[in-house]
Amino acid sequence: MKRIKQFIQQKKQGTPYEKGQSIVLIALMMVGIIAFVGIAIDVGFIFARGSQLQSAIDSAALAGVVELSDWSLANTGSEADARTKSGQFLNANNMPVSVTTSINNSGNIHVEKTPLGATEYSVTATWPVETYFLKVIGFREPIHLTRSATAAIFSLAEIYVSRRVEDGVLSTSNQGIFGPGSCTHMGDPFSPLVSDWAPGPYTYTYRIYIPPDYGHDVVRVELFDPDSMNAASNTASVIRSNTAQNNGLSAGPVSKTCGTDGGSSSQMQPCLLRTDELDLVTGAPNLDLDQINPYWFVRIDENRIQNTPTSCSTPGNYSTSANTRTRYSLSYFAENPDGTVVKVPLVDYFGQTGDGVRDTGDHLTDMHWVSPGADIPFSTVDGPGVAVPATARTVDSFEIDLTTDVPNIVEDQSSGARYIYLDVQAMSGTSENGFEIWAGPPIYTSVPSEVNNRNRHILNAPGSHTSDGVTVYGLGNLPMNSNFENPVDIPLLYVSPEMIGQEITISMFDSDSGAQPPVIFYFDSLAFTPASTNLGYDPDATDWAMAFGVSGQPDPDGITTRCRPGSCPTQWVSPPYQITVPGDTSDCDYDNPTMDECTPFFGGRLVVRYDGGFSDTYGWQISIEGLPYLVR
Secondary structure, eight states, X not given: OHHHHHHHHHHHHOOGGGTTHHHHHHHHHHHHHHHXXXXXXXXXXXXXXXXXXXXXXXXXXXXXXXXXXXXXXTBOTHHHHHHHHHHHHXXXXXXXXXXXXXXXXXXXXXXXXOTTSOEEEEEEEEEEEOOSGGGGGTOOSOEEEEEEEEEEXXXXXXXESOTTTTTTOOOSEEEXXXXXXXXXXXXXXXXXXXXXXXXXXXXXXXXXXXXXXXXXXXXXXXXXXXXXXXXXXOEEEEOOOHHXXXXXXXXXXXXXXXXXXXXXXXXXXXXXXXXXXXXXXXXXXXXXXXXXXXXXXXXXXXXXXXXXXXXXXXXXXXXXXXXXXXXXXXXXXXXXXXXXXXXXXXXXXXXXXXXXXXXXXXXXXXXXXXXXXXXXOSOTTTOOOOOOOOEESSOSOSEEETTTTSTTBOBOTTTOOEEEEEEEEEEEOXXXXXXXXXXXXXXXSSSOXXXXXXXXXXXXXXXXXXXXXXXXEEESEEEEXXXXXXXXEEEEEEEOGGGXXXXXXXXXXXXXXXXXXEEEEEETTSOOOXXXXXXXXXXXXXXXXXXXXXXXXXXXXXXXXXXXXXXXXXXXXXXXXXXXXXXXXXXXOTTOTTOSSXXXXXXXXXXXXXXXXXXXXEEEEEEEOOOOEEOO
């Protein structure tokens, strides 16, 4: 019994060599627990820093892309401003200096244009995050967190291609580009390969808007005089419009001669004959310009040669080898099942030069509207009746069937609008190729193809030729050739009410050769009254206008060094004209009919009143202050 008690007592007390083992085990367990807790804390800390960095980078990308509204491959100077703005926003988000400076590393800033014309701006930054507990298990170096964000902005303005874009009348201007072998001092800033503003071959892009309520299956895209041959004939029989006849002018035909009655007698130069109908605008009964037919078109192209890489001139004799070949390419954007967007080519037309080497000029498009590749390319009223072949890509005609030719076409989700794109590029030559664009229903059984007959027909029968809402715009840049020696009201772009207070940036290239100041901007939805004064309008009868280049006074923005219209050869108007959309609705109370300090703007077309001179080639460039958005 005594031995049993001793054994039990011994077990309770433990043997001497077993004492203290639990303390060691607990100590070892504490190290493991602390390590795991430390890892959890550090990992959580790293994730928190990653989220903080991503938020800061998103803000930096959105802030920086705003500085890139005028960015292009030919104008990359704004990238530095974007980088600076991004750095400022990183600082504002309490990022360490190491994060801010990391965006200066090679490849951490990237800018590009998307196929749809938006500017995308990508920013990458790295944050070396110090750990605490992870160092215990051997992670001595900081954890480098790298995050990226891409923001975009669409700043290309949609510029109306024509004053008469709806009905397709050609009068006071047309499009015009020069060949790649030409010189920029001829008036085209981008197409010549020696351009300081465009690296390599340049393409002008036009967007053809198709409204959601367009009531036709087919959009017929027509090009006026897409080839670059000039007729040698200098005599034409002019027939006047019904309006002119009703106001005392004879019907005609009246024989007119290039040089004597307008334009030039040289085959190398344009010739627009005066119809005498303009007298009814400048004098009694003071008709509107769009009520009459001011010109009879004989030639619109300019034959030019290159003397040196930077010197071009008119040749001694008409040179078909210098004529410019132009490519016109239709395309659209399709949405893939995964939501990505891809550009789909439709059809090309390669203009002719009539040189007998590259082509013979047998398409007979001179002074005609034509839809290349269509079963009936010309009107059945007066067309030459010859084929005008197009180069098929996915379709073979400039008549686009919206039900079959453009599968999965991207639609504007807010409006239901669709778009077809036209790319125009000078492929060879040194001359100017004048042309124009119209798009709408396939109307050709009653409306002539020949430009003068079409102009008269539409004037005599208003509404007989309509685009049914289809509108052609130049994206960002528009190459123009002025045909008029008096001030003309040119619609530039539509401005919506949501743009109150936003900036519109406008510049002109190579305003010379008879152009006259001032250049006046106004909205067609606000009262504007022109006047024959230095200012160019009556301020007492005008609600809003901005006149630049007024003799004897600074421009509305206070600048006195900006070149005036007519004196800007081979240069952009600089700094550009800045137009702030009028209106202030911040204090509007629509329940109070006598409210003060409320200036609503209900939208309207921004119009420029400009005297471009006769046969002067120049260019518009317009960008808008678009809203940035995060892409990824």
